Amino acid sequence: xxxxxxxxxxxxxxxxxxxxxxxxxxxxxxxxxxxxxxxxxxxxxxxxxxxxxxxxxxxxxxxxxxxxxxxxxxxxxxxxxxxxxxxxxxxxxxxxxxxxxxxxxxxxxxxxxxxxxxxxxxxxxxxxxxxxxxxxxxxxxxxxxxxxxxxxxxxxxxxxxxxxxxxxxxxxxxxxxxxxxxxxxxxxxxxxxxxxxxxxxxxxxxxxxxxxxxxxxxxxxxxxxxxxxxxxxxxxxxxxxxxxxxxxxxxxxxxxxxxxxxxxxxxxxxxxxxxxxxxxxxxxxxxxxxxxxxxxxxxxxxxxxxxxxxxxxxxxxxxxx
Amino acid sequence: xxxxxxxxxxxxxxxxxxxxxxxxxxxxxxxxxxxxxxxxxxxxxxxxxxxxxxxxxxxxxxxxxxxxxxxxxxxxxxxxxxxxxxxxxxxxxxxxxxxxxxxxxxxxxxxxxxxxxxxxxxx
Numbered sequence: 001x002x003x004x005x006x007x008x009x010x011x012x013x014x015x016x017x018x019x020x021x022x023x024x025x026x027x028x029x030x031x032x033x034x035x036x037x038x039x040x041x042x043x044x045x046x047x048x049x050x051x052x053x054x055x056x057x058x059x060x061x062x063x064x065x066x067x068x069x070x071x072x073x074x075x076x077x078x079x080x081x082x083x084x085x086x087x088x089x090x091x092x093x094x095x096x097x098x099x100x101x102x103x104x105x106x107x108x109x110x111x112x113x114x115x116x117x118x119x120x121x122x123x124x125x126x127x128x129x130x131x132x133x134x135x136x137x138x139x140x141x142x143x144x145x146x147x148x149x150x151x152x153x154x155x156x157x158x159x160x161x162x163x164x165x166x167x168x169x170x171x172x173x174x175x176x177x178x179x180x181x182x183x184x185x186x187x188x189x190x191x192x193x194x195x196x197x198x199x200x201x202x203x204x205x206x207x208x209x210x211x212x213x214x215x216x217x218x219x220x221x222x223x224x225x226x227x228x229x230x231x232x233x234x235x236x237x238x239x240x241x242x243x244x245x246x247x248x249x250x251x252x253x254x255x256x257x258x259x260x261x262x263x264x265x266x267x268x269x270x271x272x273x274x275x276x277x278x279x280x281x282x283x284x285x286x287x288x289x290x291x292x293x294x295x296x297x298x299x300x301x302x303x304x305x306x307x308x309x310x311x312x313x314x315x316x317x318x319x320x321x
Numbered sequence: 322x323x324x325x326x327x328x329x330x331x332x333x334x335x336x337x338x339x340x341x342x343x344x345x346x347x348x349x350x351x352x353x354x355x356x357x358x359x360x361x362x363x364x365x366x367x368x369x370x371x372x373x374x375x376x377x378x379x380x381x382x383x384x385x386x387x388x389x390x391x392x393x394x395x396x397x398x399x400x401x402x403x404x405x406x407x408x409x410x411x412x413x414x415x416x417x418x419x420x421x422x423x424x425x426x427x428x429x430x431x432x433x434x435x436x437x438x439x440x441x442x443x444x
Contacts, residue, residue: 007331015338065355066347070363086339093335105331112402134365146384149391156398164405221366226350230343292442295387299441303394303432307425310401317409318418 010104018089022236025276027054029236032277036284057229064225069132072222076131081223081230084124087117088237095244096172098254098264103172110171111163114245115156121238122148122200125209128231129219140218143209143291144202150298151199151206157306158193161313162186162249175253182250185316189309190250192302194275197242199294201235203279205286208294243275244268251275386440390431397428 030053034041046052068077094110096103107113122144129141163169165186166177199206210218217223220231247253251271254264289297365372408417435441 007334011331011335011338014335015342062350062353065357066350067358067362069365070360071365082340082343085343086336089339089342090332090335093332105328107328109402132365135367146387149384149387153391153394153398156395157401160398160401160405163402164408167409168406169402216366216368225354226347230346295384295441299387299390299432299436304429307428311422311425314408314418314421318413318415 014089014092014104018092018237018240021240021272022233023054025239025273026232026236027051028273028276029280029283030054032280033284036281061226061229066225066227067222069134069222071133073131073133076127077222078227080124080128080131080219081227081234082124083127084121084234085230085237087121087124088234088241090117091241092244094171095241095248096175096253097268099172099176099261101172102254102264106170106172109169111159111169111174111249114171114241115159118200118238118241118245119148119152121234124234125202125219125231128223132219132222134222136215136217137219137221139215140209140211140221144219146291147199147202147206147209147294150295151196151302154192154298154302154306155196155200157303157310158189158196159245159249161189161306161309162193164310164313164317167317171248171253175248175255178252178255180252182252186250186309186313188305189313190246192306192309193249194242194246194278196298196302197246198279198282199298201238201242203235203239204283205289206294207288208291211288239276239279240272243272243279246275247271386435390435390440393431394428397424 030041031049042050042053044050045056068074091114093104094107094114096106125144126141126148129137129139129144132138162174165182166174168174168177202209210220215221220228223231247268253271254260254268256263256267256270260267367373404417407413408421
């Protein structure tokens with residue numbers, strides 16, 4: 001019975017983290033973007049620096065009418081936001097925040113699970129694009145599919161480089177094997193993983209599929225109210241998951257300067273938020289890439305680079321043994 | 322086997338929680354939001370003008386070659402994961418390393434071939 005209680009508490013912790021952390025990233029995006037672009041950003045809601053803006057946004061979304069276009073494929077259209085959001089919750093289940101079992105579920109093939117489930121989130125956007133029966137949404141959905149196909153591959157190669165270096169697929173196991181010299185050794189893999197992850201999340205500069213200035217909002221054109229809010233939440237949850245996986249695979253997860261066992265969760269969070277800051281920074285700094293540039297970056301740069309990283313990892317691992 | 326199903330029971334439980342959050346949110350939302358559908362409101366959105374042509378547009382999927390490529394490469398990539406956990410185990414020596422370079426050479430040659438054929442450049 002205590003076992004069951006532990007599991008329930010862990011599941012609640014995962015759900016709580018899923019509810020709070022993406023909102024913090026969203027709030028950080030409001031403020032960081034405002035500062036980087038030399039403007040105020042939302043300043044009124046909640047009096048102090050507009051801290052309640054996200055709450056106000058949430059209330060606004062909850063009050064809006066839920067419009068399903070007459071031409072849409074109703075059931076798929078209504079299901080899509082859930083398919084986009086829930087997979088990121090599932091990935092958080094296997095992300096360790098500290099040593100000695102400070103993870104909701106220490107899954108043997110955890111890395112494999114995380115990558116597979118993360119890919120499902122993209123299906124939600126494709127479903128939305130197809131079922132809306134809207135030309136912009138269809139174009140956006142097609143672009144989402146194209147992007148998934150090009151960037152999933154380097155992402156998988158880079159992740160398996162970390163698995164090769166550690167000799168295990170368990171995410172906790174990978175952090176346990178981690179040493180500081182992984183940073184230079186796996187640097188290329190880490191960069192490829194992060195960039196490919198950004199592209200999979202359709203974050204700027206890879207936001208071609210949702211390009212609001214040309215195809216309105218791509219797959220989400222016809223959405224409004226809470227369903228649209230779920231898609232937005234999925235984007236921030238995706239940032240959280242990507243940053244958490246990058247932290248665990250390449251940056252040593254819970255390892256910090258001292259007290260790894262007690263403060264592991266803190267080091268993990270610090271690294272995750274530092275990476276989330278980079279995600280926002282990149283959004284502010286780079287213009288959107290064109291579709292052919294996206295494909296070129298994936299196939300001409302990221303795939304060969306990740307293959308080179310695999311060769312390097314394998315050679316070092318076998319020759320050093 | 323029991324341990325295995327036990328592990329994935331936790332995953333299933335979280336899946337239910339996630340589904341519950343989304344469904345519960347939408348159900349609660351039902352009481353908060355207005356519902357006044359009109360014909361104009363339910364029309365497909367095309368920047369304010371009436372939709373041109375049918376709702377289901379035709380589109381040329383330019384990247385289907387990328388699709389094929391991806392399937393081929395991804396099937397190869399899946400085999401990396403089980404191999405990654407054992408390739409450096411003592412006793413294999415350089416055998417696994419040579420295997421890896423053969424594998425990578427196949428992938429690199431495939432990519433190079435696709436590139437030379439011109440399928441990697443956008444039409």
